[in-house]
Amino acid sequence: MWQDPIVAETRALREQYANKFNNDPDAIFKDIMKRQSVPGKKLFSFPARTKIIVHNVAQQGTPGDAENGSGSRESCGRHT
Structure with a gap:
């Protein structure tokens, strides 16, 4: 089956990011909120x-x- 290289790269980055927090959703959420609290750094809109x-x-x-x-x-x- 053909795999889109952009999708594969995005999934790899997601896995790396999740591994930084031992795949703990609460820790990931806290990090996202901390990073988003920086002025001009809106991660989700x-x-x-x-x-x-x-x-x-x-x-x-x-x-x-x-x-x-x-x-x-x-x-x-x-x-x-």
């Missing part, structure tokens, strides 16, 4: 989540479905 808007759509031929909310559901926006 995530965009703000958008709201999901869900609309009830009545099924064709069943006018009562729209009133009781049992129609099909379509969502707008991304799922989070």
Whole structure:
């Protein structure tokens, strides 16, 4: 099976980093938080989540479905 050299390098670096902390997730987390506390050294940044808007759509031929909310559901926006 073909292996992407970039993925292989990233995995090797991850293993080296984890080995520095004996693969202890708490120690790794503390190190990340310590390194991120340095001004200008944000390690992780995530965009703000958008709201999901869900609309009830009545099924064709069943006018009562729209009133009781049992129609099909379509969502707008991304799922989070």
